[in-house]
Amino acid sequence: MRHSFLSFAAFLVSIPLLPAQATIEVSDTDSHGGVLGDSDLSLDEAIQLANGDISLCQLSSSEQSYVTGIPGAAVADKIWFSFFAFPGTLTITATLTTLHAGLDTIDGSNGGLYNFGDILIDGGGTQPGFSITGSETTVELIEITRIAGPVIKVSSPAGGMCKNVQIRDSLLRNSGVGVEVDAPAGGGGTIGTSAQPILVSRTTVKDITTQGASSIGIDVDGGEGDNSSVYVKLLDSLVSRPTGAALMVIGGSTGGGSGDNNDITVELVDSSLDVSFQGAGAILNGGDGNGNEVDLILRHATIRGFKKNGLLLETGAGDSNSVLVTATLSMIASNNENGIRIQGGGDSSSTFLHADLLGCTFQSNGQDAIQVNSSAGGTGTGQNLCVTADSNTFLSNKRCVLVSADNPNAHLVDLDLSDNFFETSTSEAIRVKAAGAATTYKLLVERNAFRGNVGGGVVVASGASGTFNLDLGRGPLSSFGGNTFDGSGACGIDNQSTKYVYAIDNDWGDASGPSDCNAGDSDGITDPSGSGDGCGEYCYFSPFVTIDQNPRLTVTGSIDPPSDLTILVSEGVTGAPYFLFGSLILLNPPKDTFLGNNWYLGAPFFFLIPGLVGTPIGPFPPPTGLPEGLEVYLAAAVAQGHGQLTNFASLR
Numbered sequence: 001m002r003h004s005f006l007s008f009a010a011f012l013v014s015i016p017l018l019p020a021q022a023t024i025e026v027s028d029t030d031s032h033g034g035v036l037g038d039s040d041l042s043l044d045e046a047i048q049l050a051n052g053d054i055s056l057c058q059l060s061s062s063e064q065s066y067v068t069g070i071p072g073a074a075v076a077d078k079i080w081f082s083f084f085a086f087p088g089t090l091t092i093t094a095t096l097t098t099l100h101a102g103l104d105t106i107d108g109s110n111g112g113l114y115n116f117g118d119i120l121i122d123g124g125g126t127q128p129g130f131s132i133t134g135s136e137t138t139v140e141l142i143e144i145t146r147i148a149g150p151v152i153k154v155s156s157p158a159g160g161m162c163k164n165v166q167i168r169d170s171l172l173r174n175s176g177v178g179v180e181v182d183a184p185a186g187g188g189g190t191i192g193t194s195a196q197p198i199l200v201s202r203t204t205v206k207d208i209t210t211q212g213a214s215s216i217g218i219d220v221d222g223g224e225g226d227n228s229s230v231y232v233k234l235l236d237s238l239v240s241r242p243t244g245a246a247l248m249v250i251g252g253s254t255g256g257g258s259g260d261n262n263d264i265t266v267e268l269v270d271s272s273l274d275v276s277f278q279g280a281g282a283i284l285n286g287g288d289g290n291g292n293e294v295d296l297i298l299r300h301a302t303i304r305g306f307k308k309n310g311l312l313l314e315t316g317a318g319d320s321n322s323v324l325v326t327a328t329l330s331m332i333a334s335n336n337e338n339g340i341r342i343q344g345g346g347d348s349s350s351t352f353l354h355a356d357l358l359g360c361t362f363q364s365n366g367q368d369a370i371q372v373n374s375s376a377g378g379t380g381t382g383q384n385l386c387v388t389a390d391s392n393t394f395l396s397n398k399r400c401v402l403v404s405a406d407n408p409n410a411h412l413v414d415l416d417l418s419d420n421f422f423e424t425s426t427s428e429a430i431r432v433k434a435a436g437a438a439t440t441y442k443l444l445v446e447r448n449a450f451r452g453n454v455g456g457g458v459v460v461a462s463g464a465s466g467t468f469n470l471d472l473g474r475g476p477l478s479s480f481g482g483n484t485f486d487g488s489g490a491c492g493i494d495n496q497s498t499k500y501v502y503a504i505d506n507d508w509g510d511a512s513g514p515s516d517c518n519a520g521d522s523d524g525i526t527d528p529s530g531s532g533d534g535c536g537e538y539c540y541f542s543p544f545v546t547i548d549q550n551p552r553l554t555v556t557g558s559i560d561p562p563s564d565l566t567i568l569v570s571e572g573v574t575g576a577p578y579f580l581f582g583s584l585i586l587l588n589p590p591k592d593t594f595l596g597n598n599w600y601l602g603a604p605f606f607f608l609i610p611g612l613v614g615t616p617i618g619p620f621p622p623p624t625g626l627p628e629g630l631e632v633y634l635a636a637a638v639a640q641g642h643g644q645l646t647n648f649a650s651l652r
């Protein structure tokens with residue numbers, strides 16, 4: 001009767017790197033660590049036995065009765081256990097190569113509780129289904145389905161390491177936290193590295209609701225200890241419908257310790273944070289401790305459909321914290337509030353918040369695609385709020401960029417906006433509210449296209465103060481100019497303050513130059529008299545230019561039959577610089593490769609190439625290994641002087 005629990009559902013743990021032919025049955029239903037030499041065999045003891053860390057003779061006779069064969073003798077040990085015998089947390093501290101919950105390992109008498117060939121884990125309560133800790137731990141969780149309670153918790157001992165943890169091909173749902181990764185309270189831990197991250201691959205985390213607003217899809221925390229590093233990577237994965245945030249990353253939190261000098265990195269590659277009717281997409285917070293760094297890397301990622309912000313960057317309460325977002329070829333769309341909000345103010349000092357955006361799309365966000373906000377309250381000084389946005393597309397947002405920085409203390413607001421396409425905003429494309437008397441404002445705007453923005457192109461609100469530099473051409477920040485204004489509501493540039501704006505060498509949509517959109521003449525500058533988009537007071541606009549707005553993209557080559565690809569940008573300004581970036585798209589991709597973008601099949605072929613108009617790029621070989629029978633196109637966008645052109649070229 002001692003093996004009767006196997007009449008439920010069983011797991012098989014396979015360790016292919018160790019030669020063995022034993023079958024080991026786990027019988028300890030109370031303690032997952034177990035006591036060596038007692039009457040029951042724990043999972044950790046079974047793993048250590050298979051790995052050769054303990055020998056058969058070290059077990060009691062009762063524990064030995066659960067072992068058939070000789071561990072370590074031939075091909076692979078098999079460790080059988082039932083999660084229904086474990087009502088709480090399964091703690092893994094011994095080294096483990098593979099924990100596989102596949103259909104072929106199920107006893108078959110589990111009452112139909114598995115779904116799509118996966119094992120159902122229901123530990124109940126608030127304890128995680130898996131708690132993975134240990135030095136040099138190697139754990140692979142495959143095809144796991146989990147409901148109720150946190151799903152998977154990963155950490156390390158103080159001063160220790162936990163890496164090589166993989167969670168793949170799994171469905172984690174109906175819990176309070178999907179995956180929780182915590183630095184140790186004692187500090188000094190290493191949980192994943194860039195080469196060997198905590199990897200969540202081809203996994204869906206959804207319906208994370210059981211803890212209300214505190215329900216988090218992926219929760220990464222530097223914790224109360226100091227000097228820990230954490231690296232988590234999501235690959236081909238989806239986090240959907242959390243009550244709280246889909247992703248929460250905190251540098252360090254004050255509790256038993258200070259939570260200082262932690263380095264936390266999360267990477268999203270070909271992954272999506274998708275839809276919450278209450279929460280935010282990702283919240284990045286420097287934490288209550290000091291000297292923490294939080295990095296979020298997005299590469300062909302999607303963040304969309306959240307009630308609050310798509311991305312929220314916060315300094316935290318501590319000093320000298322850094323929060324960085326680097327996004328390449330990603331989409332941030334349809335969020336009810338802002339696409340990205342960079343939140344300064346408060347009592348923290350010497351902090352750094354920075355969004356570095358390249359080739360991304362911001363579409364249909366309810367407020368601002370990018371909002372830089374420094375509220376009036378708080379005693380902090382020396383906050384750096386920075387955005388570098390290059391070759392991005394902004395479509396149908398309420399507003400593309402808002403700078404609202406009223407804090408009276410000494411801070412820096414630094415924006416570099418180059419080669420972007422700002423189109424069809426329902427309000428202004430860019431609005432600057434710069435009333436911080438001690439703040440330095442450095443706003444460089446060059447080679448962007450402003451088209452069809454209902455409330456205007458660039459608006460500077462009255463009351464601008466501090467050290468104010470808005471340079472759209474030939475100003476103190478050495479802007480190249482080259483911006484185009486076409487259909488910009490009442491004004492291309494509407495400066496309502498008495499701070500001078502530089503906008504020389506720009507195209508106003510007509511060869512005659514800008515029109516006058518302000519009846520006054522109090523700035524000492526001759527009013528414009530052209531027929532293009534309007535220019536207001538306190539703005540240097542002359543001389544102006546006319547820019548060719550119709551580049552063309554030509555691609556030669558194919559994948560069937562294979563022939564080298566060559567790309568040519570023509571009909572723009574010959575010799576003008578541009579960036580070409582794009583990705584493969586396949587029409588009607590199969591469902592199992594659908595990643596949340598209506599048009600993209602995660603093909604590993606996207607690029608970012610600098611070039612000159614009229615000079616071919618290539619040749620380079622075509623991609624291989626794509627599914628048969630589907631139409632294949634190269635989707636490419638050209639950022640050339642004044643904005644972007646998207647084009648599609650058939651490769652099959």
